[in-house]
Amino acid sequence: MDLLAHPVKRKRNADRFGDANGRKKIINQVIFTDCIKNKKMTDIEIQSKFDDINRKLDIVLEEVLAQKQSRQTVEDLVTDVSLIGSDMFKATVVELDNAGIDVDGEALKQLVFKLIRNIDTINEMFGMLESANDLIKDVTPIIHQVGLDSINKMNELEQKGYFEFIAELGRMIDNVVTHFGAEDVKKLSDNIVPMLELVKSLTQPEMLQAFTNGVNVYKNLNTENIPEYSLWKIMREINTPEMKKGMGFMITFLKNISKENK
CATH class of the missing domain: 1.10.287 (Helix Hairpins)
Known part of the structure; x- marks a missing residue:
């Protein structure tokens, strides 16, 4: 020009x-x-x-x-x-x-009128864009730090063997699914409540203590050098307090089982 x-x-x-x-x-x-x-x-x-x-x-x-x-x-x-x-x-x-x-003057005029009429909306839109930009600037360092922490945590879990454990657990579940069919799962679901009740009873402190005592006795028992007992020696052992107490426990246990089965 x-x-x-x-x-x-x-x-x-x-x-x-x-x-x-x-x-x-x-x-x-x-x-x-x-x-x-x-x-x-x-x-x-x-x-x-x-x-x-x-x-x-x-x-x-x-x-x-x-x-x-x-x-x-x-x-x-x-x-x-x-x-x-x-x-x-x-x-x-x-x-x-x-x-x-070709520029339509009437359309251009309508566009100008719309821009003027919606000037508040345009200002709000720019305000939202500025807020979003500020939010991204604030969140980006946090996301970056979370990513680094996640990588470090995953590395720590891998060093402890969590991933190998999960892989073996997957193999175990695969074996269970392979060896048991839908009918077995149905029976398990029907009897899951009694099984959980049994597990609940077995996990009581007194039951755990009894199991622990039995395991300790069996562990301390020398199974390779078991003494032989004659009939006369058995009769003598029956008269000892330990045998009498043990026999009393067995008889009481069997009697209670009989009562539960009635």
Whole structure:
């Protein structure tokens, strides 16, 4: 775009300063005439008054000139922007025409109206995007740290053999599934409550203590060197307190089993 094809006529600063100085001379002439009429004032007083008035006028004229320059600058900027916008619009129209693109002015106007009407929604959408971006920035270090902790924990479990244990447990379950059919599973489900009751009873402290005592006795028993007992020796052993107590335990145990089976 050739912006120089539209020159802007501006008034030069020298002319502005000339106008200001002209006004200043007129004011000084009026003041001088007034001072001549007032014969009571001396030349020194008149000159002092002139200097004071000139100083104030300089300040006022500088402020007026600054405001005028600022206004002129804004006007020049508006003019230049208008020219640039006009040239850009013409260039855009030419480019669209060369590309074979037809722009519906009514549709474009409706789009602009929709954008203006939904400006609050657009602002909310951008606010949500900013919040999401902040959330991602805050969560990313946490996710990174969680990933590192998970990797370290998995490595620790692998070192302890958890994965091998789970693999063997899978093999055990596979063997159970292979050797037992659907009918066996059905029977197990039908009898699961009595089995759990049995397990509950076996896990009582007194039962566990009894099992522990029996295991300890069997472990301390020398099965390879069992003494032989004759009938006479058996009769003698029956009369010992230990055998009497053991026989009493067996008889009581069998009697209680018989009562439970009735």
